[in-house]
Amino acid sequence: GSISLGDDEDEKGDGDRYGLVTEEGEVLAYTILRGTLQRILQEELSKEHGVEVQFDKRLSGISYSESNNLPEGGGEGITCQFADGSKTGPYDLVVGCDGIKSAVRQFVNSGKAFQGGSNEEESSAIYSGLRITFAIQEGSEAEDGAENAIEACQFTQFFGSGAYALTSSYGTGEGKPPARGAFLVYADENYIGPFPKNNKPDDNVGAVGSSEATITSAAAASDTADPAAPLDENPDWTQDKRTSREHVSECLKILQSASVPGNDVAKIIEGSDRFFDLGVYLHNPFSWNGWVREVTRGSSDGGIFGGAGGRTGKYAVTAGDAAHAMPPFLGQGANQALQDSCLLAAKIHEYNSQVRRPRAVDDASSKPDLKAFLQEYENRRWLPTFSITAKSAILGYLEIGPSIVANFRDALFFVLGKFGIAKKVFLDAATPKM
Numbered sequence: 356g357s358i359s360l361g362d363d364e365d366e367k368g369d370g371d372r373y374g375l376v377t378e379e380g381e382v383l384a385y386t387i388l389r390g391t392l393q394r395i396l397q398e399e400l401s402k403e404h405g406v407e408v409q410f411d412k413r414l415s416g417i418s419y420s421e422s423n424n425l426p427e428g429g430g431e432g433i434t435c436q437f438a439d440g441s442k443t444g445p446y447d448l449v450v451g452c453d454g455i456k457s458a459v460r461q462f463v464n465s466g467k468a469f470q471g472g473s474n475e476e477e478s479s480a481i482y483s484g485l486r487i488t489f490a491i492q493e494g495s496e497a498e499d500g501a502e503n504a505i506e507a508c509q510f511t512q513f514f515g516s517g518a519y520a521l522t523s524s525y526g527t528g529e530g531k532p533p534a535r536g537a538f539l540v541y542a543d544e545n546y547i548g549p550f551p552k553n554n555k556p557d558d559n560v561g562a563v564g565s566s567e568a569t570i571t572s573a574a575a576a577s578d579t580a581d582p583a584a585p586l587d588e589n590p591d592w593t594q595d596k597r598t599s600r601e602h603v604s605e606c607l608k609i610l611q612s613a614s615v616p617g618n619d620v621a622k623i624i625e626g627s628d629r630f631f632d633l634g635v636y637l638h639n640p641f642s643w644n645g646w647v648r649e650v651t652r653g654s655s656d657g658g659i660f661g662g663a664g665g666r667t668g669k670y671a672v673t674a675g676d677a678a679h680a681m682p683p684f685l686g687q688g689a690n691q692a693l694q695d696s697c698l699l700a701a702k703i704h705e706y707n708s709q710v711r712r713p714r715a716v717d718d719a720s721s722k723p724d725l726k727a728f729l730q731e732y733e734n735r736r737w738l739p740t741f742s743i744t745a746k747s748a749i750l751g752y753l754e755i756g757p758s759i760v761a762n763f764r765d766a767l768f769f770v771l772g773k774f775g776i777a778k779k780v781f782l783d784a785a786t787p788k789m
Contacts, residue, residue, distance in 0.1 A: 518610070518615055638679055650669045672729050709723040
């Protein structure tokens, strides 16, 4: 069956629309391609603040330095070391927005990380056993007409046995026609949920019950890759280098083997020329150390995190996927990262305002504590992101359920849709909580 979260007409048939538009006509949700959003943010950062974004930089170490021989002009503070050998600093605060397998999160959790940018062995990211193929069909001016307005506002899910697909339109920038996206979600047959099976390597080929329907990420596609290894999360969204024809054929086989309905899915896949494969990862929200850690003295061993030295008042803090990687089944990864950034910026501004406030020289009791502001940021953002992570994980496993649970799933989603609960869950996740 299929479910739409769009501008559907109400049961009275009077043409009134509901879904993601209020009675006053306010749009409650927008969609945009990941690359387009990143481009807009980068351009605004450069234009409004004169900040240069450096690419191909992988953090490999954080240390506290009391040396005056630092890149940014000397003084005490945090030094960041990168895999290319470069260093920057000194800083009072390092904000880790470095994704699912975050080096900064590793430091917050354990106080150390491997040099050279490799933190794979101690990554706290959990592979869910779910895989996604994204197929993107570029828009055209001919398709961007009024007759497609309703279709362009809809999210439509198509459920099968062991897989499901979602179609929608996504913004590509001002003055450009939207792109169409078809997302195919299915179980990694080497896993039962997040737990790996004890299969022999020769048996670990296939997807959704079809030995011919294997989709492997570009990062994992090599002669030496272990077929039983978790699919890489593809953090850089590297486009798969195989031909579109190969990808289309494999996606259509998965749709067929899982009995996923919907001609729209196959149509978009067949018309797509960009494909992205990735594994779905998440973080355990019950981290002992939270999102904040002080960078102490004694942590200056050339890129090794940690050290049990004295206090410095300098901190590392995480945000976005580095703090709370979540399955994408409520579409909230980027949204929650932006909310993190907004609240964290507000807390930093509040702290700086208090630091600049005149006070008596000997009035140490009124000196603001940076950790308290960072802790308030974490406390206010933890519960909303934990809730979304839990709901997204449950939805993901339920939506790709095998035939034995398919009837229950379809009946449940039908009831949730009829009573508006599905819409409320989606909008509750999307509503800012800062």
